[in-house]
Amino acid sequence: MPSTTNQILAILLAIVTLLSAAPSAGPSPEEEHISIYSSAATYTLPVLERGGHEYVGLLELLEPLGTVSTRTDGRRLSLRYNKVDAEFAAGKTRAKIHGHDFDFTAPFLIENSRGLVPLNSLNTLLPRFLGTPVNFRESARRLFVGDVGIQTSFRLDAGNPPRLLLNFSAAVNPTISTEPGKLRMVFKRDPVVSPGSQSISFDNKIITHAAYSESNGDAVLEVTANQPLMASFSNDRKTITVSAGPQISATPGAAVTRSQNPAQALTASSVATTHRVLAVVDPAHGGQERGAALTDTLAEKDVTLGFARLLRHELETRGFAVTLLRDADTSSTLDQRAAAANVARAGIYISLHAVSQGSGAKVYTALLPVEGPSNGLFHPWNAAQAPALPLSRIVSAAIVTEMQKKAFPVRASSASLRPLNNVLMPAVAVELAPGADGIADLTSANYQQRAASAIADAVVSVRDRLGVHP
Amino acid sequence: MIPRHLLIGVGALLLLVVAMGIYVRHMRRRAGEMESLAANALPVAPPASGPTETVTLYVADDDAGTLRARSAQIPLPGGRQQRAEELLRALLRIYQQPSAAHPLSPASDIRSIYLVDPGAAVIDLNAAFADQHRSGILSEQLTVNSLVETLAANVPGVQRVNILVEGKTRDTLAGHADLSETFDVTAIEQAGNQ
Numbered sequence: 001m002p003s004t005t006n007q008i009l010a011i012l013l014a015i016v017t018l019l020s021a022a023p024s025a026g027p028s029p030e031e032e033h034i035s036i037y038s039s040a041a042t043y044t045l046p047v048l049e050r051g052g053h054e055y056v057g058l059l060e061l062l063e064p065l066g067t068v069s070t071r072t073d074g075r076r077l078s079l080r081y082n083k084v085d086a087e088f089a090a091g092k093t094r095a096k097i098h099g100h101d102f103d104f105t106a107p108f109l110i111e112n113s114r115g116l117v118p119l120n121s122l123n124t125l126l127p128r129f130l131g132t133p134v135n136f137r138e139s140a141r142r143l144f145v146g147d148v149g150i151q152t153s154f155r156l157d158a159g160n161p162p163r164l165l166l167n168f169s170a171a172v173n174p175t176i177s178t179e180p181g182k183l184r185m186v187f188k189r190d191p192v193v194s195p196g197s198q199s200i201s202f203d204n205k206i207i208t209h210a211a212y213s214e215s216n217g218d219a220v221l222e223v224t225a226n227q228p229l230m231a232s233f234s235n236d237r238k239t240i241t242v243s244a245g246p247q248i249s250a251t252p253g254a255a256v257t258r259s260q261n262p263a264q265a266l267t268a269s270s271v272a273t274t275h276r277v278l279a280v281v282d283p284a285h286g287g288q289e290r291g292a293a294l295t296d297t298l299a300e301k302d303v304t305l306g307f308a309r310l311l312r313h314e315l316e317t318r319g320f321a322v323t324l325l326r327d328a329d330t331s332s333t334l335d336q337r338a339a340a341a342n343v344a345r346a347g348i349y350i351s352l353h354a355v356s357q358g359s360g361a362k363v364y365t366a367l368l369p370v371e372g373p374s375n376g377l378f379h380p381w382n383a384a385q386a387p388a389l390p391l392s393r394i395v396s397a398a399i400v401t402e403m404q405k406k407a408f409p410v411r412a413s414s415a416s417l418r419p420l421n422n423v424l425m426p427a428v429a430v431e432l433a434p435g436a437d438g439i440a441d442l443t444s445a446n447y448q449q450r451a452a453s454a455i456a457d458a459v460v461s462v463r464d465r466l467g468v469h470p
Numbered sequence: 471m472i473p474r475h476l477l478i479g480v481g482a483l484l485l486l487v488v489a490m491g492i493y494v495r496h497m498r499r500r501a502g503e504m505e506s507l508a509a510n511a512l513p514v515a516p517p518a519s520g521p522t523e524t525v526t527l528y529v530a531d532d533d534a535g536t537l538r539a540r541s542a543q544i545p546l547p548g549g550r551q552q553r554a555e556e557l558l559r560a561l562l563r564i565y566q567q568p569s570a571a572h573p574l575s576p577a578s579d580i581r582s583i584y585l586v587d588p589g590a591a592v593i594d595l596n597a598a599f600a601d602q603h604r605s606g607i608l609s610e611q612l613t614v615n616s617l618v619e620t621l622a623a624n625v626p627g628v629q630r631v632n633i634l635v636e637g638k639t640r641d642t643l644a645g646h647a648d649l650s651e652t653f654d655v656t657a658i659e660q661a662g663n664q
Contacts, residue, residue: 041588041627063550064587064627113521175660189629189656291645292605300605353646355606357532362608367661369651370630382651411535414661415611416648431607 034119035217037191038145040065044188044217047119047141053106055116058088062129065145070115077108077115081129088115097128140214142191149193152221154210156202164207164223164242168192171237174221178390183229183242187219206244230390237371278347278466279315279322279459280340283308284429287331294356295439301329303354307432307448311352314449314456338422342384347466348395348459351420351429354442358433360409361451363399365392365428366420384422391426391465398458399428406454408435426466430455521545527561528619528662530572530612537616537662539623540564554583554625558593561620572612575602581636583621589629590652591621600635603644610647615658622655629655 032047034056041064048055062068062081071078077088086097090110095102102125106118117125122143123136135144151169156162166185172192174185199211209224223229227244234241283304285291291300305326312322323344325337332340341349371383385392396412403410420427432451435441442448459466523546528537544560546553558580565574577598584592603610614633622628631653634640640649 036626039588042629043626045626060626069548112523114523173654173656175656285645289645353607355608357604357606358535358608362535364607367611367657368654369648369657370654413535413608413611414657415607415646416614416651416653417607417611417646418642418648418650421648421651429607 032141033217034141034143035188036061036064036143036145037148038065039148040145042189042191048116050109050116051106054119055106055109056119056122058115058117060114061117061122061126065130070113072110072113072115074110074113077110079115084129086129097125100128102128137214140219141217142214142219144191144193148191150191152192152195152212154195154200156204156207158204161227161244162204162206164202164210166221166240166242167235168238168240172240173237174240176231178229180228181225183223183225183231185221185223185231185240187221188217190219192219192221207242232387278320280325280344280346280349281308281311281315281322282325282337282341282349282351284351284353285331286326286329289331291353292355294354294442298439298443300354303432303442304352305329306443307352307354307452310445310448311350311452311455314452315459318456318460320456320459334418335422338384338419341419341423341425341427346425349420349423349425349427350455350459351417351427353429353431355431355433356439356442359435360411360433361403362431362433363396363403363410363412363428364415364417364420364431365389365396365412367414367416368421369416379424382421384424385420385427388424388426391462392420392428394465395426395458395462396428398461399430399455402454402458402461403451405457406450408451408454426462525557525560526620526623527557527564528616528623529561529564530616532572532609532612534571535608535612537612537619550625551583551585554585554591554621555580557620557624558583558617561616572609572616573604574613575599577602585625585628587627589627590632591625591628591630592632592634593617593621594634594637597636600640600643605644605646607646610643610645613643614647614649614653615662618653618655618658619662622659631655 032049032054033044034047035044036042043064045056045060058079059068059070066082069080075090077090079086079088084098086095088095088108088110091107093104093107095104095108104118104121104125106121109116119141120138123134123138126134126143126145130145132146136142150172153167155165155167157165172187172190174187174190177184177186194212194214198213199209201209206227207223207225207229211222211224213220213222223242225244229242229244231240231242233239283301285299285301285304287301289301291304294300294303308324309327312324315322323346325340326332366385366389368383368386368389371380371386379386400410400412415429417429420429430451432442432448435447437444437447522543525542525544525546527540527542529540530537542560544556546556562574562578562580564570565572566576566578575598577596579596579599581594581596583594586592603613617633618631621631633643633649633653635649643649
């Protein structure tokens with residue numbers, strides 16, 4: 001008997017050991033991928049590892065570049081790209097392309113009717129199909145078809161504060177992130193190429209260094225400084241200006257392109273306190289536009305109005321001047337709401353929403369769309385929020401912090417929610433969901449009071465960054 | 471002495487055996503040719519349902535407030551546009567299950583997807599998709615992000631996406647998510663990583 005018990009224990013121990021050694025079910029590390037840049041399309045494809053070699057799908061590789069058809073019986077694959085015919089055999093390193101033999105560096109593979117080609121054969125393989133040379137940077141997994149590279153140049157403007165001007169030969173759309181003393185631009189879809197030197201040092205006390213690198217299909221530009229950095233776009237996104245410290249001083253004077261002035265439709269009282277306004281609070285919906293039906297009888301527009309009045313009180317008791325964009329069951333268009341906040345030159349814009357699903361609150365900043373046409377100094381209307389977005393995110397993070405202090409379940413995210421993208425100042429939307437008591441919380445003064453108080457405390461915590469002081 | 475009629479009978483039987491042998495050999499050869507023809511004809515055109523392929527669907531979860539990447543095996547036709555439509559219909563089927571974490575109306579459908587080079591895609595939803603969608607920032611945005619990210623992840627080259635309803639521009643999906651602008655795939659992917 002003891003031996004049986006020992007065997008069972010040994011088996012259990014082995015299972016526990018195996019489970020602890022197994023990879024976690026959490027998010028996998030960053031996916032390996034290759035970026036392809038051409039005049040026809042820019043795209044990324046996953047890189048697969050098979051037998052110690054890196055592979056990519058042949059059909060997926062060629063499809064965005066031309067007309068492709070394939071046929072396979074599981075062992076052989078016939079492919080036609082535009083007018084080029086090719087024959088491949090699974091497990092073989094030799095293929096026939098346009099009547100000529102081609103040798104891969106590793107065997108061609110067929111998986112689920114997909115042909116896989118070794119990554120390090122692309123430099124010689126693709127010209128056979130495309131008829132043009134390609135430049136494949138294998139270590140960085142970046143493939144350039146034709147002359148599509150975007151050239152980069154640096155220029156430091158050593159004024160006060162200093163600015164680093166990054167000029168590109170075409171429009172760019174990098175992912176920008178900041179950490180203390182560093183600003184990092186990741187070019188995932190732009191064929192940006194090295195500015196010549198991988199690393200540049202500047203003779204400046206604030207902006208000291210810039211570095212260029214490439215890996216896993218991305219190009220990365222990193223600027224180092226002794227102060228927090230922020231970036232802004234200009235020149236149709238061909239110039240990125242990196243400067244020290246968040247500044248929104250340009251906000252009051254900034255103009256917005258629009259064929260009409262929607263603010264004219266608002267009542268005079270809405271903008272009467274222009275020179276004193278710091279916070280514009282916008283109870284969403286109103287009038288015929290009821291918003292979500294929270295219950296059979298309760299409309300979102302009614303909850304947002306009550307919530308907005310409480311938030312006004314909380315902000316006023318903390319020394320802010322406040323304007324509500326509606327103080328009754330009236331309606332305004334989204335353009336009118338944005339224009340009212342812009343004309344009032346508010347320091348902050350807060351839009352309030354309510355929903356019956358979920359719990360706690362969600363805080364949103366603008367998810368900017370593809371930018372509309374720029375007109376010199378004027379901001380495109382659909383991306384007017386762009387310069388203030390970094391500050392909006394700071395406000396959003398502050399609201400999350402304060403709500404968590406008050407035991408509110410809360411999350412921050414981005415949403416394509418107008419008029420967030422049309423306002424020039426830091427702008428957030430707060431969507432209030434039920435608490436522990438369910439839908440009744442949405443009309444509970446205590447529940448709304450806690451949320452309003454947290455938002456007001458958050459606005460106080462970022463008051464110094466808002467540009468306009470009460 | 472063997473009777474004459476017996477000799478004739480045996481001779482006729484021998485002729486019959488030889489004739490049968492020739493016929494059997496002929497039939498064998500034909501059967502071999504048919505097999506060979508059948509083998510060669512197999513890959514000429516994929517069946518209407520198409521072979522199954524592994525795709526990545528970005529599935530919304532209302533409670534978590536996020537998208538989750540989920541691998542799925544679905545049959546995909548040959549053309550890019552048809553593949554994109556089937557891809558999003560596979561996504562819709564998940565949302566139309568009774569226990570879906572992000573329920574959509576059973577009447578919701580993708581009317582068409584237009585892939586417009588370079589890098590632009592247009593998703594045309596039916597009226598029921600938008601009219602019967604739940605109203606709320608989170609729910610609407612998750613739907614948009616799910617459609618855009620699933621399309622971009624499986625159709626190489628898609629960088630910008632427009633969403634129409636019944637072939638026309640619509641202000642919002644259900645009162646919140648703005649459909650009047652062009653969605654930037656990179657921006658949506660970044661938002662998903664927040």
